[in-house]
Amino acid sequence: MSAAGEGGPDDRGSGEGGIGERKSAHLDLCIREDVESRRGTLLDEVHLFHEALPELSWDEVDPSLEVFGRRLQAPILISGMSGGAEEARELNRALATAAHKLGLGMGVGSQRAMLLDPASADTYRVREVAPDILLLANLGAVQARDAGPARVARLASEIGADALCIHLNPAQELVQDEGDRDFRGCLDAIGELAARLPFPVIAKETGCGLSPRTLEGLLAAGVAWVDVAGAGGTTWTGVEALRGSRRQRALGRALREWGIPTAASVLFARRAGLGTIASGGIRDENDIIRALALGADLTGLALPFLRAWSRGGAAGVMEVGQDLTEGLRALMLLTGARDLGALRKIPRVLGPALQGWVGSSAPHRA
Numbered sequence: 001m002s003a004a005g006e007g008g009p010d011d012r013g014s015g016e017g018g019i020g021e022r023k024s025a026h027l028d029l030c031i032r033e034d035v036e037s038r039r040g041t042l043l044d045e046v047h048l049f050h051e052a053l054p055e056l057s058w059d060e061v062d063p064s065l066e067v068f069g070r071r072l073q074a075p076i077l078i079s080g081m082s083g084g085a086e087e088a089r090e091l092n093r094a095l096a097t098a099a100h101k102l103g104l105g106m107g108v109g110s111q112r113a114m115l116l117d118p119a120s121a122d123t124y125r126v127r128e129v130a131p132d133i134l135l136l137a138n139l140g141a142v143q144a145r146d147a148g149p150a151r152v153a154r155l156a157s158e159i160g161a162d163a164l165c166i167h168l169n170p171a172q173e174l175v176q177d178e179g180d181r182d183f184r185g186c187l188d189a190i191g192e193l194a195a196r197l198p199f200p201v202i203a204k205e206t207g208c209g210l211s212p213r214t215l216e217g218l219l220a221a222g223v224a225w226v227d228v229a230g231a232g233g234t235t236w237t238g239v240e241a242l243r244g245s246r247r248q249r250a251l252g253r254a255l256r257e258w259g260i261p262t263a264a265s266v267l268f269a270r271r272a273g274l275g276t277i278a279s280g281g282i283r284d285e286n287d288i289i290r291a292l293a294l295g296a297d298l299t300g301l302a303l304p305f306l307r308a309w310s311r312g313g314a315a316g317v318m319e320v321g322q323d324l325t326e327g328l329r330a331l332m333l334l335t336g337a338r339d340l341g342a343l344r345k346i347p348r349v350l351g352p353a354l355q356g357w358v359g360s361s362a363p364h365r366a
C-alpha cells in the first residue's frame, strides 16, 4: 500500500506536494488522527473460560513457536508499515531492534519504492540490527502482477527476508484519486509467485479482511498462508478520507467502515485450512489470546507499534512488545494453556454478531 514511504499509487501525484510530503502525510495522519474503525474487530465476541485450577507454573507457560524457519518468543509480528524514505529507515531499524531483543517478527512496508529506485533498498534493510528475526518482505498485488516473479523475488532476497507478503488493498486504491483501478490477474499472479518463489508467499489484506470466496481462490491458487488484516483497526479508506480531493474525501468517508471484521476473517481462514496471521485492530493481550483461540498461528499489530515508536523510539516499541508478551503469558496460564498448541484447543464462546458472520457465509457460490 502507499502508506509510509513506499512508492504507492499516490506517488503519481495528486497535486498535494511532493512524494516525500505525501509519504510523511500518511505516517503523520496515522500517528495523530483518529484512523481506527468504529465498528470493531468482533474479537470482543470471543469469550474464554477462566481456570481457577490451571495446574501450571509461570515458568512453564511457553508462548514461543517456530515459523518460516525462525524461532519467535511469542506469536507477535510488527506488521509491515514503512520503507523508502529517510523517516522510514529510522522506523524500520527501531522496530527491528525491538523485534530482535524480544524475539518477535516484523514486516517491512511495501517495497514498491525499490522497484522504482533500487537505491532505496537501504531503508528496508534491518539485518544489521536484527540478524535472526523473522522478516517479511512486502509488495502490492498489482505491482507484483506487473513486475513478474524474478523481480519480486529479488526484492525479498535483497533485504534477507524469510517470506513475502503480497498486500491487497483495493478499497484504498479506489478511494485514492490516483489509485489503481484494474485488479484483474492478481490472483493468478499470486499463484505464480507461490509456485515459483523459493520462500513462502503470504496474501495479506490491509484492513478490510478476507472473505471465504477470496480465501478459496487463494487456496486453489496454491497459497498456504494469509494475513487477514481484517476490519476493526486502522482503516485506510479512513486515512485517505483525511486528505486529497473532495471526491477522495467523500468516498473515503463512505467506505471508512468497510470490511470483514478480523475475528470473522480469522475463522474463515482457519476453516479454509490456511496458515493464518490475525491482524487488523489487535490492540492488547486480550485480542491476541482471542485470535489465537480462534485458531490463528500468529498475530500482527501495526498502529500500536507505530505510535509507540513515535512516543519513545525503539525503547517505546520494546515496552509495548514486552507488555503484550507478558500479558499473553498471564492469560495462557489463566486459561490453562501451557503452549500455543494447547491454546488452540481451549473452549470458547462466540457472541451472536460473530456467529452471524460465520453462519451466513457458507453458500457463496451458485
Ligand SMILES: Cc1cc2nc3c(=O)[nH]c(=O)nc-3n(C[C@H](O)[C@H](O)[C@H](O)COP(=O)(O)O)c2cc1C
Pocket (backbone or CB within 6 Å): 001, 002, 003, 004, 006, 026, 027, 030, 079, 080, 081, 082, 108, 109, 110, 138, 165, 167, 168, 204, 205, 206, 207, 229, 232, 233, 234, 279, 280, 281, 282, 300, 301, 302, 303, 304, 306
Ligand atoms: C503507517 C502504516 C503504513 C502501512 N503500510 C503498509 C504497507 O506498506 N504494506 C502493507 O501490507 N500494509 C501496510 N499497513 C497496514 C498494516 O500492515 C496492517 O495490515 C493494518 O494497519 C491493520 O493493522 P492495525 O489495525 O494494527 O494497524 C500500514 C499500516 C500503517 C499504520
